[in-house]
Amino acid sequence: xxxxxxxxxxxxxxxxxxxxxxxxxxxxxxxxxxxxxxxxxxxxxxxxxxxxxxxxxxxxxxxxxxxxxxxxxxxxxxxxxxxxxxxxxxxxxxxxxxxxxxxxxxxxxxxxxxxxxxxxxxxxxxxxxxxxxxxxxxxxxxxxxxxxxxxxxxxxxxxxxxxxxxxxxxxxxxxxxxxxxxxxxxxxxxxxxxxxxxxxxxxxxxxxxxxxxxxxxxxxxxxxxxxxxxxxxxxxxxxxxxxxxxxxxxxxxxxxxxxxxxxxxxxxxxxxxxxxxxxxxxxxxx
Numbered sequence: 001x002x003x004x005x006x007x008x009x010x011x012x013x014x015x016x017x018x019x020x021x022x023x024x025x026x027x028x029x030x031x032x033x034x035x036x037x038x039x040x041x042x043x044x045x046x047x048x049x050x051x052x053x054x055x056x057x058x059x060x061x062x063x064x065x066x067x068x069x070x071x072x073x074x075x076x077x078x079x080x081x082x083x084x085x086x087x088x089x090x091x092x093x094x095x096x097x098x099x100x101x102x103x104x105x106x107x108x109x110x111x112x113x114x115x116x117x118x119x120x121x122x123x124x125x126x127x128x129x130x131x132x133x134x135x136x137x138x139x140x141x142x143x144x145x146x147x148x149x150x151x152x153x154x155x156x157x158x159x160x161x162x163x164x165x166x167x168x169x170x171x172x173x174x175x176x177x178x179x180x181x182x183x184x185x186x187x188x189x190x191x192x193x194x195x196x197x198x199x200x201x202x203x204x205x206x207x208x209x210x211x212x213x214x215x216x217x218x219x220x221x222x223x224x225x226x227x228x229x230x231x232x233x234x235x236x237x238x239x240x241x242x243x244x245x246x247x248x249x250x251x252x253x254x255x256x257x258x259x260x261x262x263x264x265x266x267x268x269x270x271x272x273x274x275x276x277x278x279x280x281x282x283x284x285x286x
Contacts, residue, residue: 069132072085097214100275120136141259178206181208
């Protein structure tokens with residue numbers, strides 16, 4: 001059996017990034033936190049925390065911290081905990097901006113630690129055991145996980161009317177698309193390329209701004225910085241008001257799935273129900 005106080009100290013250090021902040025959270029001294037971590041490392045025969053600014057977990061440390069959180073979640077089903085258990089889940093930024101928050105609000109007595117990653121990569125966090133559930137574009141279940149369809153998030157290629165008039169006066173073409181500035185969320189964002197393949201059959205290299213914010217992404221398109229794929233639910237008003245226009249009528253529908261750890265199916269059931277209900281109010285039927 002592991003020492004629960006030591007596991008709690010490990011989770012606190014990784015969550016806060018320092019021994020001092022972890023001590024404040026646990027209402028003990030930093031030396032007490034350090035001693036608990038050293039004892040746990042001796043027990044495991046491995047370094048669990050990379051001391052630095054901030055402190056980070058080794059692979060073994062992260063795995064052990066996730067185990068501790070899973071145990072706390074299971075125990076919360078049996079007796080009311082002193083503090084709400086933490087659910088660490090991976091979600092894509094556009095889902096967070098359009099439908100995930102109401103689902104989280106519908107699950108009381110839980111704390112959420114959200115990992116924001118592209119829907120094509122969020123399942124990797126489950127494979128590494130670093131989250132208990134994820135919103136992902138993968139329909140193939142991660143080993144040890146259940147997968148449920150959520151629906152499809154519909155995207156439109158949008159830009160300001162002035163941008164379209166300037167860069168596409170004769171309509172879309174491979175040459176014009178290669179010259180016109182695009183918007184991408186980060187290096188993992190493949191939505192613009194996917195839409196181009198769907199509409200033109202080609203995927204020319206893009207000159208792109210990187211803007212890792214869903215709301216700023218929409219604003220950047222309105223201001224004429226570039227064109228990009230925006231969730232239709234976020235840009236309907238701007239299109240109706242004339243601040244944005246679609247480059248072409250064809251949308252891009254991205255199917256999303258909820259994958260969750262099977263061993264925690266019971267404790268995660270309320271969140272799973274809330275996620276599916278919230279998704280059903282916004283996403284298109286898959």
